[in-house]
Amino acid sequence: MxxxxxxxxxxxxxxxxxxxxxxxxxxFQGSEGGGNNFPGVARPFGMVKLGPDLYQSGADAYSGYLSTGEFSGFSMMHEQGTGGAPKYGxxxxxxxxxxxxxxxxxxxxxxxxxxxxxxxxxxxxxxxxxxxxxxxxxxxxxxxxxxxxxxxxxxxxxxxxxxxxxxxxxxxxxxxxxxxxxxxxxxxxxxxxxxxxxxxxxxxxxxxxxxxxxxxxxxxxxxxxxxxxxxxxxxxxxxxxxxxxxxxxxxxxxxxxxxxxxxxxxxxxxxxxxxxxxxxxxxxxxxxxxxxxxxxxxxxxVFSKITTTSTNSTSLSLLYTSLYHMHLIPTNQTGENPGWDSSEPYYQDIFTFWDLFRCSTALMQVLQPNAYEEQIRSLIDIWRHDGYLPDARSSNYNGRTQGGSNADNILADAYVKGVRGQVDWEDGYRAMVKDAEITPANHPVDPMAPDSSTHHGRGALPDWLSLGYITPRFSRAVTRAVEYACNDFGLYQVASGLGKHSDAQKYLNRSQNWRNHWNPDQTSLGFSGFVVPRDKNGFIQTDPAKDGGYWGDPYYEGGSWAYSWNDVHDMRHLIELMGGPEKTVKRLETVFDKGLFDSTNEPMFNLPYLYNYVDRQDLSVSRSRNVAKSEYHTGKTGLPGNSDAGAMQTWLLWNMIGLYPITGQTTFLIHSPWFESLSIDLGGGKKLEISSTGGDGNGDSDYYVSSLKVNGKEWKKNWLEWEDVFADGGRLEFELGPTAVNWTSGPLPPSPASN
Structure with missing residues (x-):
């Protein structure tokens, strides 16, 4: 048969x-208005993505689809939600x-x-x-x-x-x-x-x-x-x-x-x-x-991985449409690798870890643990044969690296959350060390950023290693410094787990070097202290409310109001630099009240949830829920910006679940679920069951947390760990209401680099 x-x-x-x-x-959700979603036909992680190619002079059809134009063909190969320039067709x-x-x-x-x-x-x-x-x-x-x-x-x-x-x-x-x-x-x-x-x-x-x-x-x-x-x-x-x-x-x-x-x-x-x-x-x-x-x-x-008793058509559409689009790439190309012979899995069409490391890879591990282990093994095998971990990869070629070597974050996150199986973690750590210590050759030269390699690795390492900060001789200097610090924290995590204690201390120290870009005298909108460009003569004046940029600028797709918050592994120290918890709350509120929050780009993904670090879980709930409900919709223009291979969709899915992952740590910040019940299949017969009472059953109102039980016990922290509910499954029982109450009395989320 x-x-x-x-x-x-x-x-x-x-x-x-x-x-x-x-x-x-x-x-078709997100296929117009800059979302660039692929509306054609495909299987989960499938090599074939068959769909229309629309031609309209002056308009890039990133996934092949345009709402207007003429058919130039119906082709077998596309990518999902990418920007920059079209690929395949x-x-x-x-x-x-x-x-x-x-x-x-x-x-x-x-x-x-x-x-x-x-x-x-x-x-x-x-x-x-x-x-x-x-x-x-x-x-x-x-x-x-x-x-x-x-x-x-x-x-x-x-x-x-x-x-x-x-x-x-x-x-x-x-x-x-x-x-x-x-x-x-x-x-x-x-x-x-x-x-x-x-x-x-x-x-x-x-x-x-x-x-x-x-x-x-x-x-x-x-x-x-x-x-x-x-x-x-x-x-x-x-x-x-x-x-x-x-x-x-x-x-x-x-x-x-x-x-x-x-x-x-x-x-x-x-x-x-x-x-x-x-x-x-x-x-x-x-x-x-x-x-x-x-x-x-x-x-x-895919779809059976998350089930709910909800009957709200809008929420169900957002839930399952988001699951669909996050599973189109990377492409499982195992057995179809033209570059080298290997018995390891091979996944490519990675767009890009700069976009994906905050939300997407963490959710991939939850929903697809077997495929995720294969993806980790594939990354390490790419290092073995191509010399570096990819930050992005398509048509079997690494490129482009926008900031740090963020595959390091992916490997660290997988390691601390227990991904083992057939992963060779000694090789994985060697690959991370290559990123952290060896500057990649600047060939071929990227005309949009000719100063250093955007192929893979960390092109601005010479400054990072010799000075502890990055001068403007390197493009995207502030972005890179902030992200290199996160990358080094990832090396600290894996080195610690592997018993490499001197390495761990070195990389923990280096993970604090983002502080060298902190100018306490830089002001904006009544606040002092921001990450800024600097050279050997000192800090360089900027305007944090207007200093966002692109490839050749100090900041990439965000400004200092965004990047000043990104080193969450050192969050307690950051709060001290900002003047303490009360001023930190006011600064976060200013981001939203003054229209500085940018839902279209990943550097601000974590901002709505950072209130948890200053014991204002209620504000994390209200701010993140407002973003989710106002910026994400059904229909062809339903995404706030470029999908970025499902990054936008996974941010929304975590909002529905009621948790937010902190990459490279086992920490999940607690906010509030949308549904009265949600069941997540974790594989191996394990499940995470999430229930809520007192809300409206759709996350539109009455969504403040009044109390929480974790695995049947009263919970007083505004965060939990992988081992609490994901490693062996678990149960979250929320009581929700219309007004904020102070239900937390436990310790604040960890800040490992601040210890």
Whole structure:
């Protein structure tokens, strides 16, 4: 019995036992308004992300999708929620009606109506009257085309030169570098394309493909086009180019009005691409079965991880849509690594740990402990073979590092929370030490930040090691200093656990060096003391209310009002520098009252929760709930900013859960859950059960904590640890009410670097 038939039977059984949680998912949520969510079809961590590529001059289609524009193709590869510049849009097909005399002239087709989609299914209509339906497995995709009944020439174009373009003018646009296509006697085609660049400035990378049609073509023709001249048919049926000046492709013409195509991809070979499609979507597979398999996989592996008794449609949509988008990348490419032979798992399409380390990776460990262990092993294996841990990675290439070497934070967080299994932590620690001690070569030079490497590692280490701070000769100096301190705290944590006590003391001391950027005399809005740029002559004056910046500036995607709060491992000392708890509360309140809070960028993710450190848990609840309810919505513009590969979604999910993780520590700050009941499957038969009484059951009102029981016992701290409820499961019982009460009397959250 084939696997898809077995899965379909399981799917029908599941439907009979429980509601289909995928019904709550809006795949278009956050696909417009800068969210850049991918609305096409994919499996959890799947290599294939099949969806439309919309072309509109001047508009970057980061995930392929735009609300306006014309179809340039329906391609197999995309990324989720990324910025910078588009990536992939490779291995594409495009349905065309009528005579096509110049197929490689970058043809586009207008959209007719509004695209429709759900988990595992996408449908669009072209202005030619063609209905396009899509679904996917992990490493293969399926297209179903329905042409107009009166059409005489039903064509499908395969253009190997097709990529997602970029119009931002930052030098990050992708380029076609050459490829080949062979049409075989049985009608299937195979080939490869080589491309470069994209948001991570990757050098040449090659993807292989293998496509089949379920109908016999009336004709199948291979074409070349040199220097964008008119396409020329090549009678051999096989075309090849090693130059970006020669596009290659093919046109398949059918008399049937309904055509199904199955395509596999591989990073290794065309043979493996053919194996992938033969194994995952074999000949004779019904289109509906692939859709149903996708729904089953998402329900069993992802959506069922969190269940609730809530019936509020808006909250359920936000919950399951967020779970969906956070599981699209990284890509599980195990067995598809062209760089080296290894028995270790391989995950890539990491965008980026600068975005993900605060919320996303912590939630990934909770929801997907097995996959997360594989991801940690994969990071260490990348260091073994590429020399450094990635801060970001795509098309099998590290880049770009925006601040610190934040994979160090990821490894530290996994270590202190007990990730062991098959992880070689001695190697993991060596990889972290490489980040902390060896400056990466500045090659290739990043034109947006030419001073030091943005490839991986810590480009500004020379100053950090010799001075204990970072001078403006390095771009993003303040951001890097703040983050290098966090990275060094991560090394302290792992070194301590491995019994490397002298190392631990060294890195603990270094984790305090963010203080060297603290200018107690810098003022803003009535407050004194901020992290600022400095050189060997002293601090450099700035305006904290206006000093945010980008690649070439002292701060990156935030300013000193944001970065002054980021070293939470040293929070008690920071509170002292700010003038004590009362002034710290006033400063936090000013962030929100004066419109300084930026929900669109990660450096301020933790700010609504920091009130817990000054014993004002009630303000953490009210401020974070206001952000969640006012900035996150259902619908295409439902995200406050770029998804950043699910970073925004995981911030929202933690708000729903009622906890907030402190990366690199076992600490979780307590705020307030949305739902009357929430059950989180932790794997291995363990669960975290969360209940609340006295609230409105949807987190809109009456959300202040009156009392809390943890595992049946009264709890007086405004924080808890991994061991309390996650290591073996646990139970949180909240009593909520309409007004703030002082229910905490225990010690404040730990501040390890302040001891």
């Amino acid at each position: 084939s696997s898809y038939i077995m899965l379909t039977g399981m799917f029908l059984l599941m439907r009979s036992l429980a509601d289909d949680l995928s019904d709550h998912v809006d795949v 490779t291995v594409a097909q495009l349905p065309l009606v009528g005579n096509i005399d110049d197929p490689l002239s970058h043809i586009t087709v207008a959209r007719d109506g509004t695209d429709q989609a759900s988990v595992g299914y996408y449908k669009a209509n072209t202005d030619d009257g063609v209905e396009v339906e899509l679904s996917a497995s992990s490493r293969a995709g399926i297209y179903r085309y329905t042409f107009p009944s009166d059409s005489q020439e039903n064509n499908i174009l395969v253009d190997v030169s097709h990529v997602l373009p970029s119009f931002r003018g930052q030098g990050l646009g992708q380029n076609y570098k050459g490829g080949n296509l062979t049409i075989f006697e049985d009608g299937h085609y195979e080939g490869l394309g080589t491309y470069d660049n994209g948001w991570n400035e990757a050098p040449d990378w090659t993807i292989f493909f293998c496509g089949h049609f379920d109908s016999d073509a009336v004709s199948s023709k291979a074409y070349t086009a040199v220097n964008s001249d008119k396409s020329v048919e090549q009678p051999s049926g096989s075309v090849s180019s090693t130059s970006n000046s020669t596009a290659v492709g093919g046109v398949f013409t059918f008399s049937d009005s309904e055509i199904t195509s199955r395509v596999g991809i591989s990073w290794i070979s065309t043979e493996q691409a053919c194996n992938n499609v033969d194994q995952e979507i074999p000949k004779g597979t019904d289109f509906a079965a692939v859709v149903e398999d996708a729904v089953l996989e998402w329900n069993t592996k």
